[in-house]
Amino acid sequence: MNSLSLDEAKQRLPIAELWRLCGLPGEPRKVCLCPFHRERSPSFSIYADGFRWKCFAGCGGGSAVDFLARARGLPQRDACRELIRLAAGGFVPAAPSHRSLPLARVAPGKVDLGHTNPGSEADWLALAKLRYVSPGAVSLASRRGLLRFGLHAGHPAWFLTDSSRHNAQARRMDGQRWAEIRRKKAWTLCDAGNASWPIGAADAAPFPSIAVCEGGPDLLAALHFMLAEGRDCGCAAVAMLGASLSIHRDALPLFAGKRVRIFGHADASGAGDRAVSHWACQLTRAGAELDAFRFTGLFKADGSAVKDLNDCCLISADDFHSNPDLPRMMP
Numbered sequence: 001m002n003s004l005s006l007d008e009a010k011q012r013l014p015i016a017e018l019w020r021l022c023g024l025p026g027e028p029r030k031v032c033l034c035p036f037h038r039e040r041s042p043s044f045s046i047y048a049d050g051f052r053w054k055c056f057a058g059c060g061g062g063s064a065v066d067f068l069a070r071a072r073g074l075p076q077r078d079a080c081r082e083l084i085r086l087a088a089g090g091f092v093p094a095a096p097s098h099r100s101l102p103l104a105r106v107a108p109g110k111v112d113l114g115h116t117n118p119g120s121e122a123d124w125l126a127l128a129k130l131r132y133v134s135p136g137a138v139s140l141a142s143r144r145g146l147l148r149f150g151l152h153a154g155h156p157a158w159f160l161t162d163s164s165r166h167n168a169q170a171r172r173m174d175g176q177r178w179a180e181i182r183r184k185k186a187w188t189l190c191d192a193g194n195a196s197w198p199i200g201a202a203d204a205a206p207f208p209s210i211a212v213c214e215g216g217p218d219l220l221a222a223l224h225f226m227l228a229e230g231r232d233c234g235c236a237a238v239a240m241l242g243a244s245l246s247i248h249r250d251a252l253p254l255f256a257g258k259r260v261r262i263f264g265h266a267d268a269s270g271a272g273d274r275a276v277s278h279w280a281c282q283l284t285r286a287g288a289e290l291d292a293f294r295f296t297g298l299f300k301a302d303g304s305a306v307k308d309l310n311d312c313c314l315i316s317a318d319d320f321h322s323n324p325d326l327p328r329m330m331p
Contacts, residue, residue, distance in 0.1 A: 006080055009087035010064050014050035018064050021086060022071040034059055036070055037153065038189075058180070059154070073151045110165040111190050116150035118142045119158075123149045123173075127158055130175055131217050132313040137224035140232060146200055146219065149173075152187065153180055159189075160216040160239060164202035166194045166248075169241055171216055186215065188241055196245040201254045204236035209331040210255065210288075212238050212279065213263040214272070217310040222263070222330070224313060231330045243267075243275035247282045256287035261331035263309045266295045272308075293329060 016028035024035040034044035043057035054061030069079035141147035148159040161168040219239040265272030298306035
């Protein structure tokens with residue numbers, strides 16, 4: 001058993017030493033870049049006594065316990081125990097998993113998601129329940145390298161990306177909005193110039209067909225229906241992260257010669273229809289054979305209209321099987 005008290009453990013481990021033992025990037029100093037969020041100007045301070053810290057950009061502050069809780073994503077009680085073990089020399093830092101680290105640039109046009117992981121079966125089941133898709137669809141997204149799990153801004157999150165790392169987007173595992181970005185649900189993590197990169201396009205080469213949709217939930221739904229129709233071996237799922245975006249010019253050659261079906265959003269503003277028309281023009285010029293799926297006349301089990309591909313997962317079983325279009329959703 002550890003004989004140290006919590007107060008003794010706090011005095012044995014200055015914040016700078018705890019920073020290094022936790023494997024956080026950067027260099028701990030009196031004023032430095034915060035290890036808990038991405039930034040260009042320093043907002044993090046270690047106080048003169050070395051045992052207290054504060055992030056002035058909103059990540060919090062406090063003692064070594066608070067620092068360890070933030071670094072490891074632990075509740076306070078567990079962070080206290082870990083600090084005592086660490087101070088006593090019995091703590092071995094765990095391999096990075098659900099840790100909140102800054103999304104630093106590793107090369108121009110790429111996002112570092114090294115702090116994330118492919119997820120466990122529990123992660124897959126939780127996300128499947130959240131988005132009303134099969135666990136197999138979530139597992140397939142992970143195995144194809146489109147899905148990662150980790151902490152972002154202190155919250156368990158799922159990340160949509162692909163092998164190019166040109167683009168990535170984070171959503172909370174509890175389905176709530178991000179307070180830090182004007183209450184939006186999806187947090188795009190790349191530079192503005194790469195936000196138009198279609199996630200999944202970099203890995204679509206082996207597949208003759210591509211389902212193009214809008215957003216992470218629809219990408220999971222595309223994989224859900226691919227598995228349901230037994231077309232997962234011949235079809236890739238690709239997601240644009242906004243109806244206002246054009247497909248990145250460097251990605252267009254990746255669609256040449258492919259059979260493509262676009263699943264836009266049926267929103268009242270008409271933005272979804274405009275996006276479908278724009279993407280269709282781009283892809284046709286790039287040499288793709290394509291069409292678009294329309295959700296007109298489809299209703300969820302609660303009677304509300306289907307607006308996107310993820311909504312189709314909420315169509316009742318009887319309506320699904322009786323509809324002549326739905327069993328052939330994938331290209």
